[in-house]
Structures are given as C-alpha cells and as structure tokens.
Amino acid sequence: MTTRRHALRTFGAVALGTGVLGTVGACGSGSDASGGTADGPVTLVLSNSQWLDALRGEKLWAAVKKFEDSHPDITLEQEAIASADYTSKITTEMGAGQGPDIVIAQEALFYQLADAGLLVEVDDEVTDGVELNTTADNGVLDDVRYGIAWQRAVYAMIYDKTLVDRAGAAVPTTVEELIASAQGVQAATGAVGFTGRHLIADFSGWMMDFQNWAYGHGVEWVDADGELTIDTPEAAAAFAAFKSVYDAAVMPIGDDMPTQRNRFKEGQVGFSIDNSGGTLNIGNGGALQAAELYSAPLPFQNPGAHQQIYLGISTHSEHAAAANTFLTWLLSEEGQQSLRLASGPDALATDVPVDPDFAAANPWAPTFADLAANSRSTLIPGYEASTDQIMRPVMEALERVLVSGADPATELAVAQSEVDALNLS
Amino acid sequence: MTTTVAPPQAPATRRPPRRRHRGGGAVPYLFIFPPLAFLTVFMFGPLVQQVWISFTNTRLLNPTGGRFVGLENYVRLFTGDALIHSLWVTVSYTAGTVVFGVGIGLVAALAITRPFRGRAVVRGVLLFGWAVPNVAASLIWLWMFNENSGILNRVLSWFGVDAVPWLTSTTWAPVSILLVTVWQVAPFVMLVLLAALQSVPEEVREAARVDGADALSVYRVVTLPHIMPTLRLVSVLMAVWTIRRFEIIYLLTGGGPLDSTSTLVVSLRQTAFEDRDLGGAGAYGVVGLVLALVIAAVQLVLERRAQKGSDA
Numbered sequence A: 001m002t003t004r005r006h007a008l009r010t011f012g013a014v015a016l017g018t019g020v021l022g023t024v025g026a027c028g029s030g031s032d033a034s035g036g037t038a039d040g041p042v043t044l045v046l047s048n049s050q051w052l053d054a055l056r057g058e059k060l061w062a063a064v065k066k067f068e069d070s071h072p073d074i075t076l077e078q079e080a081i082a083s084a085d086y087t088s089k090i091t092t093e094m095g096a097g098q099g100p101d102i103v104i105a106q107e108a109l110f111y112q113l114a115d116a117g118l119l120v121e122v123d124d125e126v127t128d129g130v131e132l133n134t135t136a137d138n139g140v141l142d143d144v145r146y147g148i149a150w151q152r153a154v155y156a157m158i159y160d161k162t163l164v165d166r167a168g169a170a171v172p173t174t175v176e177e178l179i180a181s182a183q184g185v186q187a188a189t190g191a192v193g194f195t196g197r198h199l200i201a202d203f204s205g206w207m208m209d210f211q212n213w214a215y216g217h218g219v220e221w222v223d224a225d226g227e228l229t230i231d232t233p234e235a236a237a238a239f240a241a242f243k244s245v246y247d248a249a250v251m252p253i254g255d256d257m258p259t260q261r262n263r264f265k266e267g268q269v270g271f272s273i274d275n276s277g278g279t280l281n282i283g284n285g286g287a288l289q290a291a292e293l294y295s296a297p298l299p300f301q302n303p304g305a306h307q308q309i310y311l312g313i314s315t316h317s318e319h320a321a322a323a324n325t326f327l328t329w330l331l332s333e334e335g336q337q338s339l340r341l342a343s344g345p346d347a348l349a350t351d352v353p354v355d356p357d358f359a360a361a362n363p364w365a366p367t368f369a370d371l372a373a374n375s376r377s378t379l380i381p382g383y384e385a386s387t388d389q390i391m392r393p394v395m396e397a398l399e400r401v402l403v404s405g406a407d408p409a410t411e412l413a414v415a416q417s418e419v420d421a422l423n424l425s
Numbered sequence B: 001m002t003t004t005v006a007p008p009q010a011p012a013t014r015r016p017p018r019r020r021h022r023g024g025g026a027v028p029y030l031f032i033f034p035p036l037a038f039l040t041v042f043m044f045g046p047l048v049q050q051v052w053i054s055f056t057n058t059r060l061l062n063p064t065g066g067r068f069v070g071l072e073n074y075v076r077l078f079t080g081d082a083l084i085h086s087l088w089v090t091v092s093y094t095a096g097t098v099v100f101g102v103g104i105g106l107v108a109a110l111a112i113t114r115p116f117r118g119r120a121v122v123r124g125v126l127l128f129g130w131a132v133p134n135v136a137a138s139l140i141w142l143w144m145f146n147e148n149s150g151i152l153n154r155v156l157s158w159f160g161v162d163a164v165p166w167l168t169s170t171t172w173a174p175v176s177i178l179l180v181t182v183w184q185v186a187p188f189v190m191l192v193l194l195a196a197l198q199s200v201p202e203e204v205r206e207a208a209r210v211d212g213a214d215a216l217s218v219y220r221v222v223t224l225p226h227i228m229p230t231l232r233l234v235s236v237l238m239a240v241w242t243i244r245r246f247e248i249i250y251l252l253t254g255g256g257p258l259d260s261t262s263t264l265v266v267s268l269r270q271t272a273f274e275d276r277d278l279g280g281a282g283a284y285g286v287v288g289l290v291l292a293l294v295i296a297a298v299q300l301v302l303e304r305r306a307q308k309g310s311d312a
Helices: A002-025 A056-065 A083-095 A107-115 A134-139 A161-167 A175-189 A200-216 A233-246 A257-265 A276-282 A320-331 A333-342 A356-361 A365-371 A384-404 A408-421 B026-053 B072-079 B082-112 B119-131 B134-145 B151-158 B172-197 B202-210 B215-244 B247-252 B264-274 B278-311
Strands: A042-048 A074-080 A102-106 A147-160 A192-195 A269-275 A293-296 A305-313
Touching: A042 A320, A056 A074, A056 A276, A056 A333, A074 A320, A083 A102, A083 A107, A083 A200, A083 B264, A102 A107, A102 A320, A107 A134, A107 A305, A107 A384, A134 A147, A134 A305, A147 A161, A147 A276, A147 A320, A147 A365, A161 A175, A161 A269, A161 A293, A175 A192, A175 A233, A175 A269, A192 A257, A200 A233, A200 A305, A200 A384, A233 A384, A233 A408, A257 A269, A257 A276, A269 A276, A276 A293, A276 A365, A293 A365, A305 A320, A320 A333, A356 A365, A384 A408, B026 B278, B072 B082, B072 B278, B082 B119, B082 B172, B082 B215, B082 B264, B082 B278, B119 B172, B134 B151, B134 B172, B134 B247, B172 B215, B172 B247, B202 B215, B215 B264, B215 B278, B247 B264, B264 B278
Parallel strands: A042 A074, A042 A102, A192 A269
Antiparallel strands: A102 A305, A147 A269, A147 A293, A147 A305
C-alpha cells in the first residue's frame, strides 16, 4: 500500500515537473515599458543588438544620447539584446504587448513587425523636407511609412594584409582563387584561411550572408511574374561554390560568428566575407590594426547584398509623439552627423559623406562605399515579410549539401516543393 | 445453584479520544497556500494554457489572436517526419543518459562508499560536473569541442589522430551531447546512490561474507536489492529531466547538424520562436508531457510488480 502511494506520488511529481514543458503558454501580459508619463518627463526605450557591440555599441549610444541635449524632457534608455536572440526576444515581447518604444531591427524583422500591425505609421513631419536616399525605400509597406533607415551595411571581402603579404597570396577575384589564396595564407602563416557563417543555428545571420553567394551567382529567387523560383541552375552553382570552400579545409567549421570575428580581430584569419558593420568591429580593439585591414569586391561575377536596419515605433508605445520627435532629430543634420561618426562607412538615411579622417585611417572603408551603389536587399522582392519563411527550406537544403554531401540540384528541388507548399505566391 | 461464569473478557482497549481539529485547523492550509499558489500561477496555469494553445492557430506575433482549430496542429505533427525524428532523438538521448549516467554514477558511488585516504578530495572532484552551472559548463565544453583550436582535438593530434568533428557531424554531435550530459548528471546519481549504499546494514553484509559469499555475490544478493528502489527512482528522474533538458543541446549544437540533436524541447523552441507558431509548439509540448507521463507510468508498474514479488 505504501509502495502504491509512493509510486502514485512519484507519478504526480513527474506530471508536475514536466509541466515546465509548458513554457510556451507563459507569455505574460503588457506593462508600461517606458516609465514616462504624458504630462511629465518621458523615457524612451530603444532596443538594438548593436548596443552590445564592443566599442561600436558605446559610440552609437553616445551618438543618439546627444538628442537629450536639445530635448531635456525626453530620456533615452537602451534595451540591449544579443544579436542571436534579438528576433525571438523582440517578437515575444511585442507579441505580448510589451517591448521597447522604438525597435531598431534588421529589415526582415522590421517587415514582419509592420506586417503584424506592431508598428505605427511614422508622422509625416518626420520626413518633411528631408532628402532621404534609397535606404528609405524598404521602410514603406502598402504605401505606409513604418520606419526610417538606421544603417545600411554592405558586404565585401575583407582580408588581413599582413597575413596575405606574408603568404605572398593574391587578392582573389573568383571562388577558385579565394580557395587558393586562403590555403596559401594557412600554409604560410598557420592562420585560418577563410571564415564565413555556415551554421543553421545562426539561421538569420547565415541566410543574410549567403545571399551574397546567391546574388553573386545570379540568383533572383523570383521570376519576372513574381513566382518563387528556388530550384534554378544559378542557385545550384551558388550551393556548389559554397560547398567547395567548405570542403577546402580553410574554414574553422563549427565556429559561430562572434568567434570568427574575434579570430580575425586577433590577426588569426586571412580572408572573410562580412558587412561594413562587422568589419568596423573587427578593426577596433583587437591586435589587428585598422590600417592592416583591407577590403575588395566579392569574388563573384555579380554584385552582392547589404543588410539594412530600420527604426520603427511600437504600437504599444505610450510615447509615440516623443518617439516621432526622436526620429525627426535623427534625420536632422545634427542627428545624421552624430550617427555618421559612430557608423563607419555604413550608408545612413540621408547622404552624409564618410568622415575623411575615418576613411584615411581605415583603408577598408572606400570599397564598401563603392559596392553600395549596386548591392541588393537580403529580402526577396514582393515577399519581404516572408523571406525568413522562404529561406529556411533553402538554408536547410544547403546544410544537407554541406554536411551530408547531398546533390545541390536535388536538394533545391526539395526546397522548391517545401516553399511551394507554403502557398505564398 | 448454578453459577455461570462469565467468559474472560479481554481487557478493554481504550481508544484515545479523537481529537477534533478546531481552531488550529487553518494552520496547515496556511503552510500549503504559498506553494499551491506558486504552482497554480507558474505550473498549472501555463500548463492548461499550453494545452489550450495546442488546439489553436496562435502565432507568436499575435498571441491573443489564436482561433480554435481542433486537432489540426496534432494532425500536422503526426503526419510529418519532424515529430518522429524528434521523438527518436529524444528517446535515444534519454536512454543513453539513463544507462550511462546511472551506470557511471553507480560505479562512482560504489568506489567511494568505503572510507579511504583522500576520499573527500575524490568525492569533490567527482561532484564537479554537477556543481558547475549548465550554461557555464556548456560554453566551456563548446571551446573544448572546437574543431580547430579545442583541447580535445589538440590532444588527439599529439597521438596522430585526425581532428574529430565533435559538434558538426551527424555521427559525433549526438555523442558529444551525451558525453556532456552524462558528465553533468552522473555526480547527482552518485550522491543519491551513496546515501542509499550507506543505509545498507553492515551486519547483513557481514553475515553474507561469513556464509562464504564473495564481493560480487554480496553486491548482487545484499547491496543491489537494498538500493534497487532508489536506483529505479533515480532512473525515472534522469529520464524525465533528460526529456526536458534544453540548454546543453541548444548551446552546443542548437539541434543540428541536420537536426541530429533536435530533441522535442529543441523542436518546440524552434517552432515557437523561429517559426513563430505557438499552436504547433504547444502540440510539441503536450507530446513531451505525455512521453514523460508514460515513463512515470512504466516506473509505477515496475515498482508495483517488484513490491508484489517481494511480498510473495
């Protein structure tokens, strides 16, 4: 009897203990995130993964904090979320009616939030009289402006000139040359030849980086009729090119992006493909001097991609007016100049030239500015809010090609059928 | 005259008067209330909500806008390959953890149950894996497993062995995850079994030895039956905890490569926070709950059977 009771107790305890699996339901409810009130000083919360970047985060925050000099009633407060967790945390917070007043997000997330009705329309006064450049285009959804550009970070190939010179390696212009040069650096210096994202665990980062390989090989992802075309010879060529580098024993397989960038920062990597924001990070605060960090066009036939970050105002913000005031300031000459000094060569919402002193001290910067002329968004035209959904089967197909040596064309056909099943066209 | 002799009466056993619990009867409820409230808010409530969500098409970006869709999420789950794969990964990972975790924990407990010089130090070293927080341990192991610069591959290279893709091959990643998990759980098993071993009556062991039993026989006939209930309980605990284990897998492989380490909980996270499908994630959670309850039920049946056997 005692045993039966004991066993039943065990069973009950297990049932309760397993209830932790039910975390999905525990999303919580809304509360005032800002702490400000309508008739007193206001606190605006700005979320951004960049706040956590070494050095750059501090500089960016100092740049936006200058806003408070001319607006003493509004205090800015940061919500810093690690890049890898940013999308899931922001969607959870905002879905649950919480979150920041102003969300600073990659355009894929920005689109999803706008599409879900979690961002409010930006006041016309914010952009009145401002000469916005092409970065503004993707801030509009269904003819309504939901955001303005924070930064546009173009991709290029970067290299450690000291290591490349020591190895006597050439700056590559094709994938074959990239492999040869990376192997040369590795053999002559013992450093890693090449780094690039390659882990599905870092899906959104890898997806954006891979668009360079795809665009570089002529991939469009949609045809002239707007139909999704995943299974194409161009995409198969992009898969095969990535696989050839993956198999060349020049990449540290398994390293996540922070590790790869830290290796580069410490002078342990020959080549990489990265955006200007990442490169700015690499060139600051490590053993590698910015003057030894160089860049070149991507080793592909066609132009590559850019990451773009937008600012949007949350539907849940109780301080939308103050948030619009902040956006107005950010687009002013003072705001753009302040942001420019912390943004390296990234394109901003208006055409503010790169600081000449910065350009002189960072030989890698001008190439990024040149590549910005032809770079493309990582989002699929016409499917901006669904790009993540479409690209997941694609990246899973690429993972199968890399890890189990599957045939690119076969795996792309599988991805095509999975994308078709989404019924997005 | 007849005399009747009254049969001897058993001495009247006076029952102690029943105490009526008046007044002070509220005290136990007062003690029970805080944990009950805690469980209601943080366990029962979310559990009920999760089960409800699993029958809706709730999305992460609109958690209150879900519509009842009946068994749609379950049909999708059971007609696709993902759930079967996740279940297979979960069951094999759980079985591996229970077998190796309990096995190594038992051997370690037997090794240090008797006093010897330096036992405290050995026990401290053996407990290390359990004492280190999961996240810290996972990050340390992540570096040790690094294919290029990790200590494990460096050591192997001294012996001329090629680098092992610890976390990036579908063969090695599950093994690596299991290795870290066993390293973490075995000390706990050791502690629990050590307590059970120290409660085995020494005189019974001594009697067995006097009867000519060797060490193995003493273990088989005396020690093992004595610690068996604890062994069963710790096994079921290991199984249930392993089904729920998340951070080690998430931090080391994120469920990859090619979903080779994607257990139910990892799939649940991906469905909820990457696919933003809370309804589908809720269904994954319910499947996990049922799996854990099945394991507990099996343990219950085994326990009852063992009890019947010992009664007979």
